Amino acid sequence: MSVQAWTFLFVALTFGLYIGIAIWSRVRSTRDFYVAGKHVPPLANGMATAADWMSAASFISMAGLISFIGRDGAFYLMGWTGGYVLLALLLAPYLRKFGKYTVPDFIGDRYYSQTARMVAVFCAIVISFVYACGQMQGAGIVFSRFLEVDLTYGVMIGMAIVFFYAVLGGMKGITYTQVAQYCVLIFAFMVPAIFISILMTGNAIPQLGFGSQLTEAFGGGYLLDRLDGLSEQLGFPAYTEGQRSTQDMFFITAALMIGTAGLPHVIIRFFTVPGVREARKSAGYALIFIAILYTTAPAVAAFARANLINTVDNVEYSAMPEWFGTWETTGLIRFDDRNGDGRIQYTGDAETNELEVNRDIMVLANPEIAGLPNWVVALVAAGGLAAALSTAAGLLLVISSAVSHDLLKRGYMPEISDKEELLFARMSILLAVLVAGYFGINPPAYVAQVVAFAFGLAAASFFPAIIMGIFNRRMNRQGAVAGMVAGFAFTALYIIYFRFINPAADNPGSWLFGISPEGIGSLGALLNLIVAWTVSRFTPAPPAEVQALVADIRRPEVD
Amino acid sequence: MAGRNDEAYWKANIRLVLSLLAVWFLVSFGAGILLVDVLDNIRFAGFKLGFWMAQQGSIFVFIVLIFVYIRRMDKLDARYRRSGDAGEDAAQ
Numbered sequence: 001m002s003v004q005a006w007t008f009l010f011v012a013l014t015f016g017l018y019i020g021i022a023i024w025s026r027v028r029s030t031r032d033f034y035v036a037g038k039h040v041p042p043l044a045n046g047m048a049t050a051a052d053w054m055s056a057a058s059f060i061s062m063a064g065l066i067s068f069i070g071r072d073g074a075f076y077l078m079g080w081t082g083g084y085v086l087l088a089l090l091l092a093p094y095l096r097k098f099g100k101y102t103v104p105d106f107i108g109d110r111y112y113s114q115t116a117r118m119v120a121v122f123c124a125i126v127i128s129f130v131y132a133c134g135q136m137q138g139a140g141i142v143f144s145r146f147l148e149v150d151l152t153y154g155v156m157i158g159m160a161i162v163f164f165y166a167v168l169g170g171m172k173g174i175t176y177t178q179v180a181q182y183c184v185l186i187f188a189f190m191v192p193a194i195f196i197s198i199l200m201t202g203n204a205i206p207q208l209g210f211g212s213q214l215t216e217a218f219g220g221g222y223l224l225d226r227l228d229g230l231s232e233q234l235g236f237p238a239y240t241e242g243q244r245s246t247q248d249m250f251f252i253t254a255a256l257m258i259g260t261a262g263l264p265h266v267i268i269r270f271f272t273v274p275g276v277r278e279a280r281k282s283a284g285y286a287l288i289f290i291a292i293l294y295t296t297a298p299a300v301a302a303f304a305r306a307n308l309i310n311t312v313d314n315v316e317y318s319a320m321p322e323w324f325g326t327w328e329t330t331g332l333i334r335f336d337d338r339n340g341d342g343r344i345q346y347t348g349d350a351e352t353n354e355l356e357v358n359r360d361i362m363v364l365a366n367p368e369i370a371g372l373p374n375w376v377v378a379l380v381a382a383g384g385l386a387a388a389l390s391t392a393a394g395l396l397l398v399i400s401s402a403v404s405h406d407l408l409k410r411g412y413m414p415e416i417s418d419k420e421e422l423l424f425a426r427m428s429i430l431l432a433v434l435v436a437g438y439f440g441i442n443p444p445a446y447v448a449q450v451v452a453f454a455f456g457l458a459a460a461s462f463f464p465a466i467i468m469g470i471f472n473r474r475m476n477r478q479g480a481v482a483g484m485v486a487g488f489a490f491t492a493l494y495i496i497y498f499r500f501i502n503p504a505a506d507n508p509g510s511w512l513f514g515i516s517p518e519g520i521g522s523l524g525a526l527l528n529l530i531v532a533w534t535v536s537r538f539t540p541a542p543p544a545e546v547q548a549l550v551a552d553i554r555r556p557e558v559d
Numbered sequence: 560m561a562g563r564n565d566e567a568y569w570k571a572n573i574r575l576v577l578s579l580l581a582v583w584f585l586v587s588f589g590a591g592i593l594l595v596d597v598l599d600n601i602r603f604a605g606f607k608l609g610f611w612m613a614q615q616g617s618i619f620v621f622i623v624l625i626f627v628y629i630r631r632m633d634k635l636d637a638r639y640r641r642s643g644d645a646g647e648d649a650a651q
Contacts, residue, residue, distance in 0.1 A: 071610055071614070077613070077618065078587045078618070081617075082617065085583045085621050088628060088629075089624075089625075210615070211605040211606045211611070213605065222604075224610070240599070240607055240610045242595065254588075276636075277636070284629055288622055291618050295615050295618055554565065554572075555565055555568070556636040556639050556640050557636065557640075558640065
């Protein structure tokens with residue numbers, strides 16, 4: 001069977017599964033719709049959180065990025081996992097104890113203020129929306145490359161599927177489809193990784209193959225030593241050496257960790273479990289499920305890099321395998337025979353380099369590069385779709401609950417009934433799907449860059465406000481609002497300045513303290529904390545009932 | 560007595576969280592970023608230690624930290640919940 005036939009088969013099977021789950025899990029109340037009735041078991045919630053969290057970027061792009069930047073790629077790995085420690089220890093149990101439906105719910109009640117609630121609604125919608133557009137685009141890319149359907153149809157099919165199970169089942173439907181999607185995506189990521197690890201090092205566990213000796217066919221010696229040698233020989237920096245400054249690494253890692261812990265679609269998952277104990281447990285399970293992919297990714301990155309260099313360097317263009325031509329036609333691999341010798345020279349020197357390889361294709365093309373069977377190649381497409389759709393669904397639910405619950409029910413239309421609220425929730429999902437789909441088909445040129453926004457903004461707005469709401473009893477509404485506005489505005493302006501207004505100045509020389517726009521969210525979070533604390537010292541303490549609320553969040557749970 | 564009990568519980572909780580976060584900081588920001596070049600002088604199997612901590616090792620430690628937290632909090636909760644019902648101060 002051809003790759004395309006296998007791909008159609010896998011995609012059809014997985015989509016059938018998702019639709020089946022959606023029909024089984026349809027809901028009738030807002031409680032089921034927003035938080036799955038609060039009875040998701042911790043193990044299932046851990047898997048759902050992992051799928052919710054691991055997006056098209058984790059699945060498709062991350063290993064590829066690491067394989068081109070080497071050791072510095074660690075900020076993705078540590079940043080996107082270390083955030084779960086913060087989430088488990090500082091946020092999840094307390095927010096579950098608080099027991100409402102959304103993040104703006106907590107901000108609005110804890111800071112006894114409609115202004116604070118609306119600031120939180122605004123942040124939640126901006127952050128989730130930016131993120132959702134990227135997912136739709138990711139799904140579209142997988143469709144157009146593997147199934148060779150037009151990008152527009154690809155996005156529309158993806159939208160229709162997500163819409164179907166999000167509207168029918170709300171959080172409950174999303175949760176159980178995410179469990180299935182986790183299984184699909186982790187299987188699709190691990191199978192090729194294990195195959196390649198066996199092929200290159202003889203070790204079936206990629207995490208160990210990463211530190212093993214290469215087989216004779218690949219030249220022997222430790223993989224990483226060989227990679228360092230090859231890189232330097234071709235004029236690239238050594239793979240295991242860092243290029244970014246230490247302080248930039250520090251701040252980017254911190255921004256990704258804090259941002260992870262502050263992302264509303266991740267936090268909201270911990271509202272769906274029966275109790276505080278289960279919230280803690282599911283954070284632990286979630287990190288295990290995420291770590292399976294995240295500890296494999298750096299190994300895949302190293303395998304892919306070594307494999308690519310071995311395959312192309314100084315080899316005749318006419319002798320390239322079939323996949324090279326396929327990816328060349330998509331424009332994601334470009335070869336320009338500058339010195340006219342008919343061979344590919346791949347070097348770190350811009351003057352003599354003849355090959356451009358798009359980073360995103362490393363995971364998608366890796367099985368082909370390693371010559372794995374067709375069904376393995378096809379599996380990767382189904383995995384990429386599972387990763388994109390699961391994250392998109394989680395984000396759409398945040399947008400919908402922010403509109404129907406926080407903006408309408410608890411904001412401007414408190415008189416609506418549960419049934420009407422549910423209808424509004426479903427309508428806002430429809431609207432969000434359509435808008436996200438539109439941007440998936442007509443991506444604004446800056447989609448990739450705005451992703452830095454989502455993390456920076458979550459880090460600078462939500463995280464400090466929630467942390468202080470729990471750990472600082474004296475924190476009041478004036479402090480929290482001032483802090484959120486200051487952190488959000490500072491981070492947004494810094495990124496806008498360097499990414500859109502004056503991109504020419506976007507270099508370490510002109511950055512504040514040498515911190516890149518990707519890392520500025522951590523400074524924004526710090527600013528938020530300082531402003532909030534200072535303002536709260538000069539304004540009245542929160543009312544007694546709010547202090548009682550904080551005391552209750554801190555008390556052990558009674559079963 | 561409930562007030563004092565709550566306070567003792569909260570203090571024990573903060574102590575636990577701070578000590579776990581200290582480890583979290585040491586393995587990620589410490590070993591993976593600040594001291595990475597020093598640790599790279601130590602090798603095991605095909606890895607330099609600093610590189611390994613930055614790309615894999617810290618993630619394994621994160622998992623252990625969360626599970627230690629789960630276990631310790633379960634015990635802490637059980638102790639204070641029981642004592643809360645009996646109206647005694649169980650911090651002793």
